[in-house]
Amino acid sequence: AQSVTQLGSHVSVSEGALVLLRCNYSSSVPPYLFWYVQYPNQGLQLLLKYTTGATLVKGINGFEAEFKKSETSFHLTKPSAHMSDAAEYFCAVSPQTGANNLFFGTGTRLTVIP
Amino acid sequence: KAGVTQTPRYLIKTRGQQVTLSCSPISGHRSVSWYQQTPGQGLQFLFEYFSETQRNKGNFPGRFSGRQFSNSRSEMNVSTLELGDSALYLCASRAGTEETQYFGPGTRLLVL
Numbered sequence: 001a002q003s004v005t006q007l008g009s010h011v012s013v014s015e016g017a018l019v020l021l022r023c024n025y026s027s028s029v030p031p032y033l034f035w036y037v038q039y040p041n042q043g044l045q046l047l048l049k050y051t052t053g054a055t056l057v058k059g060i061n062g063f064e065a066e067f068k069k070s071e072t073s074f075h076l077t078k079p080s081a082h083m084s085d086a087a088e089y090f091c092a093v094s095p096q097t098g099a100n101n102l103f104f105g106t107g108t109r110l111t112v113i114p
Numbered sequence: 115k116a117g118v119t120q121t122p123r124y125l126i127k128t129r130g131q132q133v134t135l136s137c138s139p140i141s142g143h144r145s146v147s148w149y150q151q152t153p154g155q156g157l158q159f160l161f162e163y164f165s166e167t168q169r170n171k172g173n174f175p176g177r178f179s180g181r182q183f184s185n186s187r188s189e190m191n192v193s194t195l196e197l198g199d200s201a202l203y204l205c206a207s208r209a210g211t212e213e214t215q216y217f218g219p220g221t222r223l224l225v226l
Contacts, residue, residue, distance in 0.1 A: 032213045043118075043204055043217040051213055090157065094213065101147060101170055102206075102215060104157035 002027045002093050006105035014113045019063075019078040021108045023091030026072065033074040034092040034102065035065055044090065050074065051096075061085070086112045115141055118207050118218035126224045132193040135221045139186050139207030145169070146188040147215060148180060151202040160203075163188050164210075192223075200225045 007022040025031060032051050036044040048059025055067040061084075065076045074091060088107045094100040119138045127133050139146050147170075148160040159172040163182035180190040186207075192199055202222050206215035 034214075036217070041222075043120075043219045044206075046214060046216065049214060092157075096213075100211075100213065101159040101162055101172070102149075102157075103159070106156045 002031065002095060002103040004091050004093050004103055004105035006089075006091050006108050008108055009106065010109050010111065012111040012113060013081045015083055016080050019076070019081045019085065019110065021076040021089050021091075021110065023065075023074045023076065023105060024072055025074060025091070025093045027093055027095060029095045029097055031093045032096055032100070033065075033067060034094075035059065035063070035074075035076050036090045036092060038088045038090065038107075040087075047076070047089075081110075081112045083112050083114060086110055118205055118216055120203075120205050120218040120221050122221060123219065124222050124224075126226065127195050128226050129195055129197060131195050132191060133195060133223060134189050134191045135203055135205075135223075137188045137190075137205030137207075137218060139188070139205075140209075140216055143207035143209050143216075144186050145208045145210060146182055146186065147206045147208075148188070148190050149204045149206065150174075151204060151220070152198075152200070157204070160190065195225045197225050199223065 003026045005024045034049045035047040050067045058064045091105040092102040145164045147162040162170040166182045182188045202220045204220045205218045
């Protein structure tokens with residue numbers, strides 16, 4: 001079975017500060033891991049993904065995430081927050097084999113304070 | 115390439131009615147998945163279609179159904195609408211067994 005836990009439903013950071021959004025997963029088989037962002041009244045946009053290989057993955061808009069198998073984590077970071085980063089962020093997991101639909105976390109709403 | 119498109123973007127229905135939502139995938143993508151997003155339950159997988167066949171199904175009642183056409187466009191239908199069906203319905207497409215799903219803007223359904 002697959003599940004995702006996102007710690008912190010709301011995170012506030014000052015503009016220019018580090019962004020850290022936490023994601024832990026549970027998967028019975030090797031997973032693919034994803035971060036998606038959702039702006040108001042819009043669908044989900046892929047930020048980055050981990051499939052295989054390098055455990056530090058870089059995505060769009062300066063975001064990156066590191067897959068840590070020993071910690072079953074896939075935290076999302078950005079060195080310097082921008083006002084345009086304010087949105088809801090979803091971590092998702094899918095198994096690499098079999099039915100590979102996405103299992104989502106409950107989301108983290110990021111507020112950027114000017 | 116054009117992205118995933120969904121129509122309509124907004125719908126208002128009353129309890130007991132039925133509704134059909136449409137999704138056109140990215141050109142060349144043969145897999146279409148549907149997800150329901152609500153404040154209470156979050157994002158939940160409904161079903162996936164590939165080459166006109168349902169390949170995977172989530173844990174939703176039989177009132178939720180879907181189909182896919184030969185051009186990969188997909189529709190989902192909800193019959194006998196309930197208030198709890200009010201949600202944002204998201205469609206996602208991918209190429210075959212590729213791991214990445216690309217989402218459309220969603221259809222927001224309000225059931226009164």
